Amino acid sequence: MAIRIEPSPAIGRGRVKELLEGSRAVAEIIKLCKPGVISAYPITPQTHIVEELAQIVADGSLSAQFVNVESEHSAASLVLGAVATGVRVYTATSSQGLFYMAEVLYNIAGMRLPVIMTDAARAISAPINIWNDHQDALSLRDSGWIQFHAEDIQEAMDLHLIAYRLGEDKSVMLPVMVCMDGFILTHGLETVDMPTQEQVDKFLPPYKAPYKLDVENPLTLGPLVDPEYYMEARYALNQTHKEVLTLIPKLTAEFAQVFGRTYNGLVEGYQLKDAEKVIVAMGSVCGTIKEVVDELRAKGKKVGLLKVTALRPFPANQIYEALKNAPKVAVIDRALSLGSYAPLYAEIKAAFFGKARKPKGINSFVVGLGGRDITKDSIKEIFRLMNGKEKQAEFIDLKPELLKESYE
């Protein structure tokens, strides 16, 4: 059921605006980034992205090899091998597909290879569910991949451009996962600014690998490393993640100069100044929260939003600075760490441990698992519940009538 709305120059203040499906928009951006090898295995709701790219390659609009494989494990392995030869690569997946890639994803990061991947964020089985939440991406947070979360289609497009620049930087050499909410962004149509090839070329030079598999200059990648060396390799990975925190704002500043759109790339505040209640969230729900913030502000309520764009590396200091004066904070998780605190909440809370200045209450809410719709009322309920005692993994919009059944 592919939606094909052909790009057309239209209205706008001198810029080319198009109405595009999120998947199509990302495919067009990847085309402009000129990867040499693309491999993917289709899975809902990622399918449209790779269908579009397969078409783009077949049409001859992009000179790349699109390699069909029999599984996500092979797709990840294939782009690992390709990028190791010094070629720019791309893949995309979702949910169970991301999990099937998991061991390869750790290898890609550990081998310091800049694979760029889209995750069409989706719930995890069981029960099987094709709809959006963040459990897939959150479960891979420790893999060594840089992880971005997009709020809208334009940001999803732009984060891919930033991802290539960042991951392929000689001082970084890490894979980057750009997460966009399944269906909401992958299957939604929005007006976007499509950059020109010239703009993309200006921002993103061709990939020059500092090391690669080359028969003329043999090199071993990913060898067995004994206890004498392993810890240093892992330490170096962790150190690079820390350095990436300072590099991202530099790249987004450069991005703004070329494309005219400003991102922080780590966190973004909305109406934070003087805010007494702040929700922290990731992904497309931030749009809904902004609507509610505007409505409540119009009624004189001092509320705000802190959007986390980069989950990895985790911008703990930026989060601390943004929230240290907020009396009440609520963290929205769209994933669980079963048996423990909600994952984003736990990290936000850790950022304030032992600090003198901090919110009086940091509440934890779980929202929109498996595509449960998040309405303005869901967000208003969270702002209301922040008044009381600190909440621990409070589920919003739960249906109590479904919790009554039991086996005797």
Place this chain on the structure above:
Amino acid sequence: MKEIRIHARAGQGAITTASLLGYAYFLKGACPYAFPSFGAARMGAPMNAFVRVDSKPVRLRSQIYEPDYVIIVDHTLMRGYNCFSGLKEDGVAIINSREEAVEVPKVKAKQKVFVVPANEIALKYIGKPLGNTALLGAFCAATGELTLDNLIEAIKHRFSAKLQEANVKAAQEGFDFVKSKIKR
């Protein structure tokens, strides 16, 4: 902001309908966000497509519960669902059916319902019972949100050759059908 909810079954072209509608609004200079909501992942399963449109970029991501307009692509859905749920006080509903084949629920004083034989129109021009473009023509006439020209331009952008011609005719007839009802 205007909100449009489309009721259909998977495979009946509701996403194309939403994207055509979105594109027609886009051509008008508005900011649409068109998106689907699937139920069971199979053909024939009830599903919705939505268009939310504003003069500034749409940020709200939830489904649509209080639509200004409802388009019912498959009237058999009205047996099991309240397709009119949350329809605004002055809302407009467009049903793909024949007057005698559908039981239209009682609506509020300012609400309007148009029953449009869109599948018959589609069969005449397109040769398949895909009444979406006829329904969109009817939508333009019934709501005044878009001109027929906006819609035709969107159709021309989406379809080419014979399919384009057929869909433009279907849209025109859907538009004329509602216009004649309003005059009466």
